[in-house]
Amino acid sequence: MLSQWLKQLDQLASAPLEMATAMPKQIYTEPEVLKHEYEHIFMKEWICVGRADSLPNEGDYMTVEIADQPLIVIRGKDQKITAMSNICLHRMMILAKGRGNAKRFTCPYHAWTYRPDGQLVSAAYMDKTACFDKSKMRLPQARCEDYLGWIYVNLDPEAKPVHECLAPLTELLAPYNMEHYVSIFEEEHRWNTNWKCLTENFMEGYHLPVAHQGTVGAHFNLMDTEFDDRGRFEHFTYQYFTKKGSAPVGTAHPSNTSLEGKWRSTSIMPTVFPSHMYVLAPDHLWYLSLLPDGTDHVHIRYGAAMAPEVLENVDNQDEYIAKAKVFLDDVQEEDRFVVEGIFKGAKAPLSTSGPLSWLERENHEFTAYLAGRLCHT
Ligand code: FES
Ligand SMILES: [Fe+2]
Structure with missing residues (x-):
């Protein structure tokens, strides 16, 4: 069956927009695909x-699980952020949970203890x-x-x-100085x-005026979308x-001199x-980074950062940040409603995948990306 769904995916990928x-709905629902x-x-x-600035000090770490591999991501002695297996070399217990600051990681099973660079330093008996x-x-x-302030991890040596x-994205992003944004x-x-339901949802603006009419959709004109x-x-x-016009957020601060012309409000x-x-x-x-947790759940890392000149110039930083977060949380809830809804839809016997709008061009590019990775292995 997997080969049949992948064949459909590959055919779809080669169709013009x-x-x-x-x-095909099985691409979302079937464990074999996952x-x-x-x-x-x-x-x-x-x-x-x-974001790299979420681990500001030596020893700051977070844990993450990618494709069944638990990892510790940690800022080391030389200020460099590294990633290592979060599995004990004795009988494979998970070493650390959550996030924090550590000088050593001690296994909760038999207390084998590791340095932040992963070296085993003690093991009793x-x-x-x-x-x-x-x-x-x-x-x-x-x-x-570290890519422009983002921490990226890869299991493939x-x-x-x-x-x-x-590289082609870096050129576009350079004038924003995103690496200096403060989490x-x-x-x-x-x-x-x-x-994938959430990935695709984030990519397309088609839903903004409808699903987000209570938040971002109210200020958004779809005809302003450019590819x-x-x-x-x-x-x-x-x-x-x-x-266009005098949007309250989303435009460059007067002290920002690196963005010019229309890019000051793009x-x-x-x-x-x-x-x-x-x-x-x-x-x-603001961002999302997703990892599958079974076919039917997604693990979401969700956060936001501000340009430093904006934070420096607000009267009450805490109030400003709290207000921004409430707004983004509302946007998130609106998205949750639709992406949980469409996943339920994908499991329904009578549901089918319908045609895309030109505004969903990126979704079709995502199909092509997936087909490239999954269908020609
Ligand atoms: S499994 Fe870690 S010390 Fe035994
Ligand atoms: Fe959305």
Whole structure:
């Protein structure tokens, strides 16, 4: 059956947008597809695990699980952020949970203890074990890179550096100086939907005036949407829109001198495949980074950051941040309603995938990305 669904996906990917539909529903619902995604996408691609400034100090760490691999992401002695297996080298217990600051990681099972670089430093009652050499035991490392203030992790030692993958995007983003944006919050959530339902939802603006009429949709004119006419990129897609009139947020602060002309009121919305999406405005950004948790749940890392000149110039920072968060939380709830709804729809016997609008161009590009990774392995 997997080969049949993948064949349909591949055929759809090669159709022009005018003839495109949403993906076959089994692509969202079938465990076999998820297994294939783990192997060919989540074990191979760069996955964003948050903002580098959320781990400001030596020893600050977070835990994350990518494709069944628990990882610790930690800022080390040299200020560099690295990622390593979060699994004890004794009998494979998970070492750390959540986030925090640590000088050592001690396994909760038999207390084997590791340094932040993964080196085993103590293990009691192992003196009679001939096959044990502490000095040779270090937690396996994963690739980890800082890209313009984002932490990206990759389980594939052969993967091309994230900077190379995203080079055409870097040029566009440069005048925003996104790497200096200051994080104002980061949270983790779990919703009852397939990860791709939420990825696709974030990509398209078609739903904004309807599903978000209570929040962002009220100020959004769909005809302001613009796409890159250079065609499809391998590792990302994006759209952008320029705010007209005197929008209260989304425009450059007067002290911002790097954005010029229409770019002072233009927001870019990149999706870095497979599952990192953000809205980058001249004054703030907000993002989601997704990981599948079964076919029917998605793990969401959700956060926002502000341009430093904006934060410096507000009278009451706490109040300003709290207000921004309430607004974004409302947007999130509106999205939750639709992405949990469409996942329920995908499981219904009488449901079918319908044709796409020109405003859903990025969804069709996502289909092509998935087909490229899943259908030609
Ligand atoms: S499993 Fe970690 S010390 Fe035994
Ligand atoms: Fe939305």
